[in-house]
Amino acid sequence: MPYRAEYIWIDGSTPTPKLRSKTKIIPDGQEPPLWGFDGSSTNQAPGSDSDCVLKPVFVCPDPIRGNNDVLVMNEVLIPADMSPHPSNTRAACAEVAEKYAAHESWFGIEQEYTLFKDGRPHGWPIGGYPAPQGGYYCGVGADEIWGREIVERHTEACMAAGLEISGTNAEVMIGQWEFQVGPLGPLEVSDQLWVARWLLYRIAEDFDISAHLTPKPVSGDWNGAGAHTNFSTKEMRESYEPIVAGAEALGKRHDAHITNYGPGIETRLTGLHETAPWTEYSYGVSDRGASVRIPWQVKQEGKGYLEDRRPNANMDPYIVTRLITETVCADADGEPIVD
Numbered sequence: 001m002p003y004r005a006e007y008i009w010i011d012g013s014t015p016t017p018k019l020r021s022k023t024k025i026i027p028d029g030q031e032p033p034l035w036g037f038d039g040s041s042t043n044q045a046p047g048s049d050s051d052c053v054l055k056p057v058f059v060c061p062d063p064i065r066g067n068n069d070v071l072v073m074n075e076v077l078i079p080a081d082m083s084p085h086p087s088n089t090r091a092a093c094a095e096v097a098e099k100y101a102a103h104e105s106w107f108g109i110e111q112e113y114t115l116f117k118d119g120r121p122h123g124w125p126i127g128g129y130p131a132p133q134g135g136y137y138c139g140v141g142a143d144e145i146w147g148r149e150i151v152e153r154h155t156e157a158c159m160a161a162g163l164e165i166s167g168t169n170a171e172v173m174i175g176q177w178e179f180q181v182g183p184l185g186p187l188e189v190s191d192q193l194w195v196a197r198w199l200l201y202r203i204a205e206d207f208d209i210s211a212h213l214t215p216k217p218v219s220g221d222w223n224g225a226g227a228h229t230n231f232s233t234k235e236m237r238e239s240y241e242p243i244v245a246g247a248e249a250l251g252k253r254h255d256a257h258i259t260n261y262g263p264g265i266e267t268r269l270t271g272l273h274e275t276a277p278w279t280e281y282s283y284g285v286s287d288r289g290a291s292v293r294i295p296w297q298v299k300q301e302g303k304g305y306l307e308d309r310r311p312n313a314n315m316d317p318y319i320v321t322r323l324i325t326e327t328v329c330a331d332a333d334g335e336p337i338v339d
Helices: 090-099 148-160 186-205 241-252 254-259 296-301 317-332
Strands: 003-010 019-026 035-038 051-061 070-078 106-117 165-170 176-184 210-212 227-232 283-285 292-294 306-308
Touching: 003 051, 003 186, 019 035, 019 186, 051 186, 070 186, 090 186, 090 317, 106 186, 106 317, 148 165, 148 176, 148 186, 176 186, 176 227, 186 210, 186 317, 227 317, 241 254, 241 283, 241 292, 241 306, 241 317, 254 317, 283 296
Parallel strands: 003 070, 283 292
Antiparallel strands: 003 019, 035 051, 051 070, 106 176, 106 210, 106 227, 165 176, 227 306, 292 306
């Protein structure tokens, strides 16, 4: 029996790319093939030469449609020579992942997002503000939490798809939530995070609610939305010194990371609301006001990982995992890095 494959890709919108998808009916027994799309409608090609190519890179069960249907994450290629499209950030990530494979880099990404209903964060009163943040983080009860039904559906869908979702929680601002993916390698965690984002958007459709990755969804005394990125190498998981060395290496390339950690980062990294200023770099043990945090249990156990708290919710995981892998592993190997 034929099955449906939902082809998912990242478009060329700026400053924040969008997810796109369309359905292909595939004969039983066949793998998802290369496919094409109109790049002139996704900011990826001119109308006079509009064809772009979708190359499947990750396939998983479709938990929404069920049956034998699948979700297919793709990278975008140029048809003339099948080279990576300029919007294809996965190709560069793959090169770095292969170059530093011996370090066995692992990532766990904490994806924060904000649910919006009728043009305002879900749960916010019309024409006003809710009670100040404080009780919403990991809260329970109808006066603290809005959108749990979406979160539960999304979690179940990610699990059914075989994604490495590792947890969820309500966040500090009302209507704001988080899910975590990993630990996985740089390519694997990025592929799965993009698919998990697609599932979030698609499931929220059924509730007439939209999920946003805006880094500062509400100005003023409200937390922004980030994508804290936990990172370790084989050496970090065995001893403490490489963790400190990794934190120091990230500081050597702070500007390059900040520039590529998601548009609007200056609106979120203000030095308030559990952030370090975007203009400065710092690291510390158990310090959520630092650019990079070393968890207290890591210091206590003398091994583990570090948390880069700078990435925005709207960051591209292919770019973030590439930069962290390259910066830390090249420094560990004594290689110079030229931006």
